[in-house]
Amino acid sequence: MGLIVGGVLDVDAADPWASVAGGAAGLIGLAVTLYALLAAAPAAAASPSSVTASGTRSVAAGGSIGAVATGDGATAGPAPTMPAAPSRPASGPVTASGERSVAAGGDIGSVSTGDDA
Known part of the structure; x- marks a missing residue:
C-alpha cells in the first residue's frame, strides 16, 4: 500500500x-x-495430559509400563523388551481408578494384580 x-x-x-x-x-x-x-x-x-491413580494399589503411567505387581507377594516377572516408542500414544488422560487397576499411556508389558498364596 x-x-x-x-x-x-x-x-x-x-x-x-x-x-x-x-x-x-x-x-x-x-x-x-x-x-x-x-x-x-x-x-x-x-490442558496437560493427566495421569491419575486413585484406587487402592492402582498404578498409572503416562508412558509405557514394563512390569507391575500390585498383589501381596506377587511378582510380575521380568519386564519384556519394550518398543522404543509407544505403539499408541495416549490421546487423553490416563486414569487407574479401581482397586489394583493398571493404566498406561503406552504399552504394558507384564502385570500381576492378584495375591500370591
Missing part, C-alpha cells in the same frame, strides 16, 4: 514510502508472531 501511495504522489517519494511500509510490515509480523507464541503457551499448560 505504501508503494502505491508513494508512486502516485511522486516517484522520488517512493523510496521513503517503501521503507516505511517495509518497516511497518516487519513490526506487524513480529507482533503477530509474539501474540501466537504467547497465546499458545497458556493453552498448552492448561
Whole structure:
C-alpha cells in the first residue's frame, strides 16, 4: 500500500514510502508472531495430559509400563523388551481408578494384580 501511495504522489517519494511500509510490515509480523507464541503457551499448560491413580494399589503411567505387581507377594516377572516408542500414544488422560487397576499411556508389558498364596 505504501508503494502505491508513494508512486502516485511522486516517484522520488517512493523510496521513503517503501521503507516505511517495509518497516511497518516487519513490526506487524513480529507482533503477530509474539501474540501466537504467547497465546499458545497458556493453552498448552492448561490442558496437560493427566495421569491419575486413585484406587487402592492402582498404578498409572503416562508412558509405557514394563512390569507391575500390585498383589501381596506377587511378582510380575521380568519386564519384556519394550518398543522404543509407544505403539499408541495416549490421546487423553490416563486414569487407574479401581482397586489394583493398571493404566498406561503406552504399552504394558507384564502385570500381576492378584495375591500370591
